[in-house]
Amino acid sequence: MENSYISYKNYMDSKFLDKYGPWAIVTGASSGIGVEYARQLAAKGLHLVLVARRKQLLDQLATELSEQYKINCKTVEADLSADGFQQDILDATQDLEVGLLVNNAGMNCEGHFYRGSLERNLQMIQLNVKAPFVLAYEYGKQFAGRGKGGIIFTSSISAFNAHPYLSHYAATKAYILSLAESMNYEFKDKNVDVIALCPGMTKSEMTKGMKDGPMLMEAAPVVETVLDNIGKEAYVVPGILNKTQVFLNSRILNRSGATSLSGAILKKMLPGANKKKK
Numbered sequence: 701m702e703n704s705y706i707s708y709k710n711y712m713d714s715k716f717l718d719k720y721g722p723w724a725i726v727t728g729a730s731s732g733i734g735v736e737y738a739r740q741l742a743a744k745g746l747h748l749v750l751v752a753r754r755k756q757l758l759d760q761l762a763t764e765l766s767e768q769y770k771i772n773c774k775t776v777e778a779d780l781s782a783d784g785f786q787q788d789i790l791d792a793t794q795d796l797e798v799g800l801l802v803n804n805a806g807m808n809c810e811g812h813f814y815r816g817s818l819e820r821n822l823q824m825i826q827l828n829v830k831a832p833f834v835l836a837y838e839y840g841k842q843f844a845g846r847g848k849g850g851i852i853f854t855s856s857i858s859a860f861n862a863h864p865y866l867s868h869y870a871a872t873k874a875y876i877l878s879l880a881e882s883m884n885y886e887f888k889d890k891n892v893d894v895i896a897l898c899p900g901m902t903k904s905e906m907t908k909g910m911k912d913g914p915m916l917m918e919a920a921p922v923v924e925t926v927l928d929n930i931g932k933e934a935y936v937v938p939g940i941l942n943k944t945q946v947f948l949n950s951r952i953l954n955r956s957g958a959t960s961l962s963g964a965i966l967k968k969m970l971p972g973a974n975k976k977k978k
């Protein structure tokens with residue numbers, strides 16, 4: 701795998717390592733934004749527990765990063781949408797001092813609300829909502845007991861207002877943003893930092909096939925933004941265009957105006973929103 705972008709800020713960061721090391725868990729580390737989290741954390745000197753379903757991709761990344769950055773990597777094959785998924789991760793980390801949890805794995809469901817499959821939508825609740833909550837609960841308790849650590853959630857800019865044609869996905873991300881902001885407040889006196897990353901469109905498997913353009917960010921600066929801001933902010937929106945969009949939708953327009961604007965844009969953009977009713 702190509703090491704595309706590691707900025708000088710990411711090399712061996714002893715302050716970051718002291719606060720959030722020695723081990724970090726990254727869920728959804730087999731592709732997209734998760735691979736970039738793994739790379740940038742490895743460059744900072746953290747040992748990694750990489751979690752996803754595609755073990756072969758995790759193992760390849762683990763080999764590459766452990767050779768390149770002289771860190772240790774463990775891989776855990778887990779379906780985070782399955783009940784009880786957390787046991788394998790807890791078992792794999794029971795002898796490790798985990799200081800950072802990156803709740804990144806996620807999926808989307810787009811198109812008309814009533815045309816998507818119920819099964820896929822329920823799987824999305826398990827993956828986007830239940831799994832990050834369960835891991836934050838388990839590791840948040842450990843970090844609070846130890847008096848240090850960090851939790852990063854991957855939300856989305858769609859969390860800030862309603863998004864017709866992406867309605868259920870945006871609702872899962874709104875849950876995550878709300879949870880992260882409240883946890884950020886509650887965990888402050890335990891010296892545990894909590895932050896939500898709220899990306900707009902970012903190059904990954906999720907956006908494969910989307911037209912390249914200024915709205916589609918590379919994963920590297922997206923991840924760098926959150927690693928620079930953990931301990932400072934409760935949430936962060938990477939990129940000036942995404943920041944402008946959030947400002948417009950949450951500060952300039954009222955809620956129904958923001959819903960209408962997002963609905964009109966997504967109706968044009970998403971193939972699933974345009975299918976004629978059968």
Ligand SMILES: NC(=O)c1ccc[n+]([C@@H]2O[C@H](COP(=O)([O-])OP(=O)(O)OC[C@H]3O[C@@H](n4cnc5c(N)ncnc54)[C@H](OP(=O)(O)O)[C@@H]3O)[C@@H](O)[C@H]2O)c1
Pocket residue numbers: 727728729730731732733734751752753754755778779780781782804805806807808827854855856857898899900901902903904905906907
């Ligand atoms: N890309 C964007 O435009 C964008 C924008 C805003 C927010 N986000 C959020 O960013 C996060 C990362 O997504 P991405 O864009 O990097 O997409 P991606 O390339 O599709 O990556 C998704 C990751 O989640 C893992 N995953 C999916 N289902 C899983 C399951 N049931 N159990 C365990 N792992 C599972 C995948 O691994 P396996 O398939 O190997 O299990 C993969 O590693 C998600 O939470 C997404 O909602 C993305």
